[in-house]
Amino acid sequence: MVAPAFDYVAAGSYDEAVRLLAEGGDDAKILAGGQSLMPMLNLRLAHPDLLIDINSADQRPPSVADGLLRLPALTRHRVLLEHDLVGRHCPLLAGAIRHVGNVRVRNRGTIGGSLAHADPTSEIGACALVTGARVVARGPDGDRTLPASELFDTYWTTTLARGEVITDVLIPVARPRQGWSFQEMVRRTSDFAIVAVAAVVELDEGAEVITTARVALAGVADRVTLADPGVPAVVRGADADFDAAAAAIAGRLEPVTDVHASGEYRRRLARVLVARALREASARAAA
Amino acid sequence: MNRRQTILSVNGADHEVWVLPSDTLLDVLHDELGMADVRYGCGEGVCGTCTVLLDGEPVNGCLTLALQAAGHQVTTMRGLMGPGEALHPLQECFLRRGAAQCGFCTPGMVLASFDLVRRVGRPTREEIRYALVGNLCRCTGYTKILDAVEEYADQ
Numbered sequence: 001m002v003a004p005a006f007d008y009v010a011a012g013s014y015d016e017a018v019r020l021l022a023e024g025g026d027d028a029k030i031l032a033g034g035q036s037l038m039p040m041l042n043l044r045l046a047h048p049d050l051l052i053d054i055n056s057a058d059q060r061p062p063s064v065a066d067g068l069l070r071l072p073a074l075t076r077h078r079v080l081l082e083h084d085l086v087g088r089h090c091p092l093l094a095g096a097i098r099h100v101g102n103v104r105v106r107n108r109g110t111i112g113g114s115l116a117h118a119d120p121t122s123e124i125g126a127c128a129l130v131t132g133a134r135v136v137a138r139g140p141d142g143d144r145t146l147p148a149s150e151l152f153d154t155y156w157t158t159t160l161a162r163g164e165v166i167t168d169v170l171i172p173v174a175r176p177r178q179g180w181s182f183q184e185m186v187r188r189t190s191d192f193a194i195v196a197v198a199a200v201v202e203l204d205e206g207a208e209v210i211t212t213a214r215v216a217l218a219g220v221a222d223r224v225t226l227a228d229p230g231v232p233a234v235v236r237g238a239d240a241d242f243d244a245a246a247a248a249i250a251g252r253l254e255p256v257t258d259v260h261a262s263g264e265y266r267r268r269l270a271r272v273l274v275a276r277a278l279r280e281a282s283a284r285a286a287a
Numbered sequence: 288m289n290r291r292q293t294i295l296s297v298n299g300a301d302h303e304v305w306v307l308p309s310d311t312l313l314d315v316l317h318d319e320l321g322m323a324d325v326r327y328g329c330g331e332g333v334c335g336t337c338t339v340l341l342d343g344e345p346v347n348g349c350l351t352l353a354l355q356a357a358g359h360q361v362t363t364m365r366g367l368m369g370p371g372e373a374l375h376p377l378q379e380c381f382l383r384r385g386a387a388q389c390g391f392c393t394p395g396m397v398l399a400s401f402d403l404v405r406r407v408g409r410p411t412r413e414e415i416r417y418a419l420v421g422n423l424c425r426c427t428g429y430t431k432i433l434d435a436v437e438e439y440a441d442q
Contacts, residue, residue, distance in 0.1 A: 001330060005288045008308035008354055031352075035332055038311075038350035042330040051308070053355065078344075102421020103399060104347045105332055189420045190333075 032113030073112025179285030199277035246275035298366035313348035335422030364394035388426035
């Protein structure tokens with residue numbers, strides 16, 4: 001199909017994008033990498049009057065300061081896959097990105113665009129949740145920072161105000177004795193996740209006792225979700241029972257049935273993948 | 288919406304075109320400039336038939352606006368060919384190995400494989416599979432395509 005007619009303007013900075021967004025009103029939309037928005041336009045699932053292209057708004061590379069990995073919103077997936085700082089300080093993200101799209105999508109797609117798209121099957125969204133990432137959004141009144149756990153509202157909808165643009169993603173750097181895992185089930189590589197699980201496990205100084213375990217899931221609800229905070233307690237201790245923890249998490253989910261999988265199958269996948277993720281993350285933390 | 292004048296640099300030549308803001312790079316290359324080696328397959332970035340190189344990196348022509356390509360170098364498969372449309376060595380490998388049947392996916396396959404070998408030198412068979420995940424072929428079953436890319440990488 002052919003996209004509906006829209007106007008196009010390139011913003012040279014985030015400030016200019018915010019101004020154009022305010023002028024453009026309800027029917028203006030930000031264009032970042034375009035790997036989700038452009039398909040929606042081509043399929044006529046979105047009908048903006050104006051696209052505000054921010055690809056020239058920012059040239060900053062990833063950086064690290066004060067225990068935070070700073071990923072500018074326009075950081076391409078390819079950079080997440082290959083950049084030394086990302087591999088060292090958020091190996092989970094570098095590992096998860098392998099499951100995102102294909103080589104062309106990763107060349108153009110951006111972390112800010114992906115988070116703003118708020119796809120409930122988003123690998124990047126699950127990583128943002130489980131790492132405790134924070135998102136910097138610029139609006140007419142300046143910048144504000146919000147945790148990723150407050151960003152996702154429902155299907156393809158964030159809590160950002162209409163005039164706000166994501167400029168940065170801040171991720172606490174990986175610590176010693178912290179392990180990660182990313183598990184995903186798809187029919188074909190690069191498909192949308194049926195279920196994906198991101199896990200981070202941290203061990204105590206003796207590297208024997210799990211002090212924290214966090215899990216985020218994609219594909220099981222109307223948005224990417226953190227597993228119930230009560231659950232990590234189940235996996236505390238040297239003899240952590242990963243299967244019981246996974247069953248408890250999966251038991252609380254109410255995934256929907258759609259053309260790709262039944263809700264029951266998704267719940268089963270969640271149980272299997274959470275157990276695998278906790279096991280692998282714990283093993284990596286101990287290594 | 289009004290058409291805008293812009294210059295697209297494709298395979299080393301500048302083309303003055305008048306495009307709608309909503310025209311994709313694929314629309315303009317194929318429909319306006321008559322470049323038959325850039326093809327509409329899915330319009331969603333999944334099939335790879337509209338692959339072009341933008342400043343040397345593979346992108347989806349169907350997910351890039353024509354206006355976004357202004358000021359950048361666009362390369363289609365024909366851009367890899369030598370003088371007088373002499374086949375690129377990778378195309379020779381595709382021919383020799385029978386890696387093209389109907390040929391619809393071939394330009395995208397060639398560009399994606401070209402990019403892979405340029406980046407990593409001698410990819411493993413599994414790396415070739417992974418790099419070509421987004422290039423669908425409904426004829427060959429992929430085996431001969433993998434053979435062709437391996438032969439090219441060995442040269």
